[in-house]
Amino acid sequence: MAASAAVRASVTFTQRLVRVSPDCSICPLHRLNLCTGSAGASVSAPSVSASGDCQKEETQEQVVHVVFVDRSGRRSPVKAKVGDNALYLAHKHGIDLEGACEASLACSTCHVYVKSEFCAKLPAPEEREDDMLDMAPMLQENSRLGCQIILTPELDGIELTLPRVTRNFYVDGHVPKPH
């Protein structure tokens, strides 16, 4: 969907309404008690922060620094807010992270590797996320679905790496531990 986000930028006549999954039971905001109730509302393009429209005041403490590392190793540091969804944050900043099923836990295209020291700071994946992760190529211990990562203050400095999805292993010969 990041590619389509870029594509969207050049579409002159189409209005894109981002649809957030209407199923509260799978939305991480709901589970973290961060939902303001507006998550079900449509958000019009290009502001693709479908993070539940966190209505907290933007203070220094609310900023969460995130670094996306893309498939070529390029680092993109971005500033996010508490409550932001990592998938939509990626889209907002043109990071190449697809989200085919639009955060409804029906695909594994938003698969990311979480920098190890932050893994424990994320809530454990629910069964449905684990089921989808099982289908992701190059699964590792620190694999998570980007659409299920909601940023909290403890995650300040988190790094999310996009997996190399081709059959080739990493350039330096590193082979991820099979799972």
Place this chain on the structure above:
Amino acid sequence: MIINRIVRIHILSRATGWRGLSSVSGPRVCVVGGGPAGFYTAQQLLKARQDALVDIYERLPVPFGLVRFGVAPDHPEVKNVINTFTQTAHHERCSFHGNVNVGRDVSVEELRQAYHAVVLSYGAEANRPIGIPGENLSGIFSAKDFVGWYNGIPANKELCPDLSCETAVILGQGNVALDVARILLSPLDTLKTTDITQHALKALAGSGVRRVLIIGRRGPLQIACTIKELRELVNLPNTRAEMLLSDFEGIKETLKDLPRPRKRLTDLLMKAVNGGEDKAEKSWSFRFSRSPVEVLAGADGKRAAGIRLALNKLEGSGENARAVPTDQLEDVDCGLIISSIGYKSILIDPAVPFDPRRSVVPNDMGRVQDTPGLYCSGWVKRGPTGVIATTMNDSFDTARVLLQDMETGELDLSIKKPGAQAISALLQTRGVRTVLFSDWEKINAEEERRGKPHGKPREKLLDVEEMLQIAWS
């Protein structure tokens, strides 16, 4: 004069599907097939090159391929990807041309003349035959056709499967097999509000099927389905699992050494042994290490009434274990057999290299063998396995390779290519009228309108003529 020019440009743009100004000197790429592979390949090309024009040709008047016709009706979230594809189709440098049969209405060679590059993404529309006697009796269907029947593929609308029997046998243990089992056993209330075709809903409402056996050649550690689908079966209301404990001997000890996805899947399978509601009237079960050897006819000699299975022993272990038949046989009574052993690509144009053994277009990373300027992505490239995400990654790979060839000059972009203009003119002389994306949107609106009174997201049109009539209205 100016008015004439404006009118002419309008007619030209309507005919070729142009919208807005486009670069006349950029690469023109043609994609054959309007399913996930085609759309994802197009998406990447458009994003990577601001001067690329991409045209997607699709045989049916309706786009989206197996996302529309393969994904189960009770998996609507998986179909969300249609929104991404719609965005791509709306891109000013992309145009969709439906109702064009490549191979019949226009040849691949003609496309190669008109475009700098042609990407074959036409998937796998045929069925792997089982290759046993009795395969052509009535009452036995390919999963491709059965799924096509409940998902509204026009060619399958007259399938009329007889669901009056008590036992149905499904050959194969992949996700398609599980989808079929689940649709056969789902409570009608669940299906009523999906986009399942109305005629299938009616047939299922009167179905006598109470027991579904899902049969595989190898063992529990080799099932090809994924955990999400198995979990849905395990959690299906009003059903119970009927598995044989003996099929799981020795499995428990191997669990800890298995890779995570296989471990979790096997764990769930073992939990399912004798699971579900005891009093449930419907049941499903997996039967392992069995290969079909003959479909047995009933008294009239015309209908399937049973299936003869050979028992296998497994040689080797893990994903590469092989099934070796023994001389032990087993007969199972059943009135419905659905063969879910794989889809198969076909050759659409003699000018395209084709590997008849693997039924794919031979290629190296998406570059078609011995044919510069011709590429492939999706199932026609890799074979018919994998979920949408798999095809997505594969399509991105092909796009990358194509873009690389553009950079290195392997594809000579200095040659001017006419693109859609030339093809549209050709099609016109052959009496072929295309369906534009905006025409599909009329079909889409009509389907949604028809679904409303039934409380369904849409009622799919089943007739190509009707689709065309609405598209061009």
